[in-house]
Amino acid sequence: MIRSMTGYGAAETGLPGGRVLRAEVRTVNHRHLNTSVRLPRGWEGLEARVVDRVRAVLARGSVSLAVSCDASGREEDGLPGLDMDRARRYVDLLREAGSRLGLEDRLGLDALIRLPGVVRVEGPPAAPVDEAGLLECVESALHGAVAMREAEGRRLEGELRASVARITDQVELVAEAAPGRLLRERDRLRQRVLALSGAVEVDEDRLAREIAYLAERWDIAEEIVRLRSHMELFLESLDGGDGGRAAPGTKAGRRLGFIVQEMHREANTVGSKANDAAISASAVAIKEELERIREQLENVE
Numbered sequence: 048m049i050r051s052m053t054g055y056g057a058a059e060t061g062l063p064g065g066r067v068l069r070a071e072v073r074t075v076n077h078r079h080l081n082t083s084v085r086l087p088r089g090w091e092g093l094e095a096r097v098v099d100r101v102r103a104v105l106a107r108g109s110v111s112l113a114v115s116c117d118a119s120g121r122e123e124d125g126l127p128g129l130d131m132d133r134a135r136r137y138v139d140l141l142r143e144a145g146s147r148l149g150l151e152d153r154l155g156l157d158a159l160i161r162l163p164g165v166v167r168v169e170g171p172p173a174a175p176v177d178e179a180g181l182l183e184c185v186e187s188a189l190h191g192a193v194a195m196r197e198a199e200g201r202r203l204e205g206e207l208r209a210s211v212a213r214i215t216d217q218v219e220l221v222a223e224a225a226p227g228r229l230l231r232e233r234d235r236l237r238q239r240v241l242a243l244s245g246a247v248e249v250d251e252d253r254l255a256r257e258i259a260y261l262a263e264r265w266d267i268a269e270e271i272v273r274l275r276s277h278m279e280l281f282l283e284s285l286d287g288g289d290g291g292r293a294a295p296g297t298k299a300g301r302r303l304g305f306i307v308q309e310m311h312r313e314a315n316t317v318g319s320k321a322n323d324a325a326i327s328a329s330a331v332a333i334k335e336e337l338e339r340i341r342e343q344l345e346n347v348e
Contacts (some may be wrong), residue, residue: 048197048200048201048204048287049200049201049203049207049285049299049300049303049347049348050193050196050197050199050200050299050347050348051196051197051198051200051202051203051206051347051348052075052076052077052107052108052109052194052346052347052348053074053075053199053346054072054073054074054108054191054192054193054194054195054196054199055071055072055073055074055191055192055195056071056072056187056188056189056190056191056192056193056194056195057069057070057071057072057185057188057191058070058185058186058187058191060180060181060183060184060187062116062175062177062180063175063177064175066116066117066176067116068087068114068115068116068117068181068184069114069115069116069117069184069195070112070113070114070184070185070187070188071112071113071114071188072107072110072111072112072185072188072189072191072192073110073111073192074108074109074110074192074196075108075109076107076109076345076346077107077108077109078107079107080102080105080106080107080108080110081099081108081109081110082098082101082102082110082112083110083111083112084098084101084110084112084113084114085112085113085114086114087114087115087116088345089176090114090116090176090181091278092176093176093178093181096178096182097112097114097181097182097185100182100185100186100189100247101185103188104186104189104193105189105192105193105348106348107300107346107348109190112185112188114184114185128166128167129130129165129166129302130164130165130166130167133162133164133165134159134162134165137159137162137165138154138159141154144156160163160294164276171316179195196214199346200347200348203346204346205252206343207281207285207303207340207343207344208236208282208285209291210336210337210339210340210343211278211281211282211340213299213332213336214274214278214333214336214337215275216277217329217330217332217333217336218271218274218275218278218329218333220325220329221267221271221317221326221329221330222271223324224323224325224326224329225267225268225271225323228323228326254274255324264320266320266327267316267317267320267321270313270316270317270320272315272345273309273313274310274313274314274317277306277309277310277313278310280305280306281303281306281310284299284303284306285300285303299347299348300346300347301343302348303344303347305345306342307337307340307341307344309338310333310337311334314330314333314334314337315330315334316335317329317330317333318330319329327328
């Protein structure tokens with residue numbers, strides 16, 4: 048089974064003291080594994096452990112992981128604080144200015160607290176670090192993202208199989224049409240020779256040699272065999288069979304992409320050797336279907 052690189056997962060874990068840890072994971076397609084982690088203030092030292100956990104679960108994709116610690120239940124969170132050093136400095140400066148300018152000293156608290164930096168609202172204190180709780184929460188969120196990626200992967204797999212079925216139909220049409228074009232070319236050559244030579248009898252041996260030469264130049268039997276083989280390998284890779292399964296942790300999307308590249312090469316050769324409108328049309332249809340597959344594989348892990 049293949050997995051998409053698009054996914055989302057979220058989880059919450061309760062911590063001592065009534066705090067709640069929440070982790071959110073968002074993943075999108077990327078050639079490699081690219082992880083961005085945001086942890087609560089004071090928890091930054093655990094980032095390496097979190098990244099290791101992500102790498103153990105995901106192989107590819109751009110991963111954004113955000114963890115927050117809800118401290119809204121604590122009464123002391125967000126209370127204002129007073130900067131006494133700054134307040135004293137303001138008082139000294141204002142009294143000195145009043146003395147020099149001959150102004151009456153009317154400095155009061157209402158004016159003092161409006162001065163910049165005297166009163167400040169401090170952010171919530173850093174939550175006590177809980178490594179076990181953090182890794183448990185992250186693990187749950189990652190599993191949620193994986194579940195979504197697998198569901199999306201099943202949908203993509205269905206579309207890929209439908210595309211391969213359409214390619215198979217076109218390959219069979221090519222295989223059926225290929226022999227007939229040689230017979231038509233033989234008859235065409237005979238008619239041209241007759242038209243040019245009048246009543247002179249056609250040299251059948253020479254005509255046979257010309258047909259043999261064309262048959263060799265137009266031969267697409269090997270390309271058809273290889274296309275069928277590549278399609279079989281592609282489906283085996285989707286099935287996870289021994290014939291196409293990559294080792295655990297490798298990138299299935301890259302393996303499937305390589306097979307598509309080889310199929311495209313064979314389809315190009317069929318088109319260049321076609322010399323037949325129906326075969327050319329089938330070759331174009333095959334390449335269009337392969338392009339759709341290639342675009343879908345960009346989001347496959």
